[in-house]
Amino acid sequence: MTGAGVRPSIGVGVVGYAFMGAAHAHAWRTAPRMFDLPLTPVMAALCGRDAAAVRAAAERQGWACAETDWRTLIARDDVQLVDVCTPGDLHAEIAIAALAAGKHVLCEKPLANTPAEAEAMTAAAQRAAANGIRSMVGFNYRRVPALAMARRLVADGRLGEIRHVRAAYLQDWLTDSAFPLTWRLRRDRAGSGALGDLGAHLVDLAQYLSGELITAVSGSTTTFVGQRPVTGRAAGEPETGPVTVDDAAVFTARLGAGRAVGSFEVTRFAAGRKNALRLEVNGSLGSIAFDLERLSELEFHDHSGDPLTAGFTRILVTEPGHPYLSGWWPPGHVLGWDVTFSHQAADLVIAIAAGADPLPSFADGLQVQRVLAAVQESAASGSSWITVPTAAN
Amino acid sequence: MTGAGVRPSIGVGVVGYAFMGAAHAHAWRTAPRMFDLPLTPVMAALCGRDAAAVRAAAERQGWACAETDWRTLIARDDVQLVDVCTPGDLHAEIAIAALAAGKHVLCEKPLANTPAEAEAMTAAAQRAAANGIRSMVGFNYRRVPALAMARRLVADGRLGEIRHVRAAYLQDWLTDSAFPLTWRLRRDRAGSGALGDLGAHLVDLAQYLSGELITAVSGSTTTFVGQRPVTGRAAGEPETGPVTVDDAAVFTARLGAGRAVGSFEVTRFAAGRKNALRLEVNGSLGSIAFDLERLSELEFHDHSGDPLTAGFTRILVTEPGHPYLSGWWPPGHVLGWDVTFSHQAADLVIAIAAGADPLPSFADGLQVQRVLAAVQESAASGSSWITVPTAAN
Amino acid sequence: MTGAGVRPSIGVGVVGYAFMGAAHAHAWRTAPRMFDLPLTPVMAALCGRDAAAVRAAAERQGWACAETDWRTLIARDDVQLVDVCTPGDLHAEIAIAALAAGKHVLCEKPLANTPAEAEAMTAAAQRAAANGIRSMVGFNYRRVPALAMARRLVADGRLGEIRHVRAAYLQDWLTDSAFPLTWRLRRDRAGSGALGDLGAHLVDLAQYLSGELITAVSGSTTTFVGQRPVTGRAAGEPETGPVTVDDAAVFTARLGAGRAVGSFEVTRFAAGRKNALRLEVNGSLGSIAFDLERLSELEFHDHSGDPLTAGFTRILVTEPGHPYLSGWWPPGHVLGWDVTFSHQAADLVIAIAAGADPLPSFADGLQVQRVLAAVQESAASGSSWITVPTAAN
């Protein structure tokens, strides 16, 4: 009597079972129960390299079977949608192969470790789209209800002309110099450090919220702790290894055709800040402010009203009319970070069923990648301004 | 390859599929995926009176089958645990029957509409416990990680001798006098209004956090809007009907053997407050403060330190060592209101597997009921102090 | 070239030079410089019992001379306004004598230690008013700009029908049981403890903001620490003495003719709360919230607007059009606690010059006193409801 028998289903296969994989599994399990979806996702298969570990994860997370080779996963008849949750160095290869095999693809952010990879992925996505195969990049924070509501306010003109986007993403897990050298601190695996991991979210959100592309950047990056302990090393290997990515990055951006100014900062060294993605947008008619550590809240200032009662209004984004809230609880019952993945899964399935291309597209992911690459180029050239190439140029 | 084949399972049947039923279903679906449980819950059956509606809900929520008679549900061989999510007037009958049938019972709060019902339920639970059958009342807010952490701080002596418990639960959904007369506003269904619905949580939390029972109360209740529109009425029936429960209640309590003072306020008329359960406990060595609208945060003041750096510390309760957090995401990734039900489900299953009586017990629920009844008695007698009977007296 | 030569002046004499005296001195010094007053206050004389101490205080605070007998102060020709900042047991005698001598009087709150004293003072004030002599009680928090703005919103109907007034005043300076026995802890000097000191403010503000009188109360009081060290004791005197006032009080009130509910709590044992006067008023159309520790901020919820952008707006009460702000700094430059006394001084002087009776009057102070006495009576009779006598009954 499950939904699978009643309406058409879509088989999902995930590659990767760590933090992101677990979050996606929770979403595939939850989305069809909270939202009325036209296709019922079936949790077909989980893929990872370590056979015992992937088997245990599949059992824990509720997947029907486990695979150890992503090529096999892609080839399965019961998998119509491939969800890529690996480190960034594998995104391009897996996603392109899956699209070529006629499978829809959801790919975690950042889309790739280099613009070249992202360009190849985007080209593959565009070819696939011509055949009705859909692709999406996992900028899940667009689907925080408060941020979707913020976008609605901007789109409705409530902020007027945008003057400032101010964005910071502050974490502190590298503050201690004894923290070990993980894959996230190696350029060959992660592409970059805080810039790609955290900055990618900020760049996507800045463009999404403002409705404008970033056209040029000036920035710099820093690595505070250059060597970190290596864990699980073999006898004779050195005790520490070099950190080859940035610990922090600061950059300034121009948005769109006008004079809007973006300021961005990302770091893993802000002691006491755990997951502080903070956004503020100031326009000629109003402002919005947001903090991911309080993700059910949106602050909105309407600059057009009576100044004696004006100020930032703390909107608890839990009303039935707020984006995505129809699927959840009554007003005031706050949501957690994980709902962003359920919303993403739901929107993707709805787009697939409707034969529409979901957003953010691989092209959107590529554009973010180009901004990040421009920041790195600027950082390497004394913070000079770098124009971000766009599809048109 | 699901857990059901690997480790023992326990079949769950829920009675009720509205707001609370949906929250419980989400928990039964989620708990075994996020926590390592000794028994795997199987979502066996959902029960409701409207056949079409319960069938649709069962499909949506993921139940294996639907029932329309709770007696049938209880009798099913594949149901070992009955989860009661009905309005309060049915709690006693269903729970007692389920326990008599040898089924474990989870019963939503408040335990019953009257102390007499709660006493009968408690007696049934105690008889059942002798046979290894477990029961638990659903005061889910004990399992907000921040409140479980607060309890740990109190139990560790970090607050010293408790002087004040200050608790308010503010909602606003009745502010508009055109809001219709639902079952929650009828004494015959709901037992009481804000007092039972919201006050039950406060009383349980005050006793849980302080580790002390409420021994006496003085209080009053108010109904601001006496008549409300009746929806779905038959021809000839009046357009409005009487609200027979309280809209708001205020009461003062003595806790334990000492001089600790509790102050409590509940209302559904606090315009702008959606789900503002606010708690503060002040002791001789420190204080804690909490707001359910920011449920990942606990404020803790250590009064024993240097006054120049003292104050309320905003603890983001998302660290691996915080209660229940091992099952979730990395630091800073906040949780939603629904996790309380997953924690409740997990703890109940662990207790059943361990052959232990879970908390809060029906006896705890009865004690809350006695406090609420004492408040009503005080309200009916000019706010005079009423001693709360305990098991011992 | 000071203002004294240009426009008429009014000589001020203050009785008391401790905390309150210093705050009043600051106000008399500041008010004529920040506000355009019709009479220029001249700081004529300061009075205290300890000759050396009062002389030093007068020099420090900027008074032209020092007196040690309040009768002498009253008799001075250069004093037209007597400002009473003594402990409560002296209020009645000094204020009545000053009024009889034809001097305007500003008297600190609470107006007196007993309703009987307050009645005598009110009668004296009414007699004096017939001769153009003005009197005012120092409920300075009415003149916090944010609270004056809150009153304006209520008076303008922005909150609709008032349902709840929720007020707490939390301090922590008695948390440590080694804190000594000061005059504030002795009933013969202070009248009561937290109830009179802190509760008087709450009662006045509840009535001021709502525009309704408290008609009945039910309450209780507590003394957590019964004995405290005596300082400066003579040989042979005991080391500790009894605390004869309340440490904390909780009470519920009915306001006005309708069903509005007031809940009140005051304590000196809320570890970590230094001066947390918190107010919330909920009406049918909106709510306001305030915390004295953030006194430049008012939170206002408009319940009549679009629920998708509704919530509590943090108004920074520093705009030129906000109450009292014309005298101060540009927007965003926050004010301190002391401005309330400058506003009080300014309003009093303006009323005197205009031949008008200022508010809050001694009659207002008496009404607060009656409420506090009713709370004590209720506390002494098992929290039964006590009707508050009014001028009319």
Add this chain to the structure above:
Amino acid sequence: MTGAGVRPSIGVGVVGYAFMGAAHAHAWRTAPRMFDLPLTPVMAALCGRDAAAVRAAAERQGWACAETDWRTLIARDDVQLVDVCTPGDLHAEIAIAALAAGKHVLCEKPLANTPAEAEAMTAAAQRAAANGIRSMVGFNYRRVPALAMARRLVADGRLGEIRHVRAAYLQDWLTDSAFPLTWRLRRDRAGSGALGDLGAHLVDLAQYLSGELITAVSGSTTTFVGQRPVTGRAAGEPETGPVTVDDAAVFTARLGAGRAVGSFEVTRFAAGRKNALRLEVNGSLGSIAFDLERLSELEFHDHSGDPLTAGFTRILVTEPGHPYLSGWWPPGHVLGWDVTFSHQAADLVIAIAAGADPLPSFADGLQVQRVLAAVQESAASGSSWITVPTAAN
């Protein structure tokens, strides 16, 4: 009986009577009453160009006399200290002349409109210091108690090695493009716009709090509204005039010898932000955060403690042991923005009496000026990094 007769006095003359002049007057009036000063400031003379206006201001603010020529003010025998509150284009001329005349000087920030002027002023100050004449630049925010406390924590090593200084100063008074063209928007009077007015504070505070100098910067500036209405124009003059200063600036900085990163943003276009000077400093052992709109609060995170109770502690900086608090009210009674000027006046008088050079010195002001000039130079050269010259290079 005023202090003037008892202890030595020091005559003060202020040049400028608008916003800053009024704030300084309040400080000169208040400081000797709240703090025990070795010299009693006497408010000797106020100077401004408009005779009637300066006379009215002097009367209102309490100055003994009014002057219309600053040269005359400097020459007065009863003026030993000249306090310069004019627009920036007059700072150098007045301050240098006053120092040459043997008068102590307090000069508002920014010290000058150009580094060249600031260098001349610094040289003059150093010559004067050799003769016991003191000078100070008015970076009053160093004397916000919360920021002085923050500095104490950094100096005590509580933050460890500094990694980040994050500073923004957000205002919104130019949001409306109809706001007129005032002197603050003209380069010839103000030197720069938000950069000098707001950025000067941030730069000084970043260096003060971290204890490190800014060694290099990369930045950019923006003018959103290029033409604004001219008020008080003669017949035939154009209705609008060009804004010749920046509306907003963003810059990145390196601090000290290490890798500490500073990020800075200033704007007058952040709708809804009135005076939001926000600072955060992250170190290896802890962090501090501050917002001028809540100036009595300091947030401090101790990263060295138990992570389960760690977080940002909201310190209410009103304890007797906090910087400057001995002069004010009991704990919890918050201070206003104006106290910074009283603290500045007190510290200056104490330094003069002690024969010590007060801080921040003109050399400190010059260093800030050099940073701001470097930002402008960077902005003019494509945001390339500009090394900030120091006294040593």
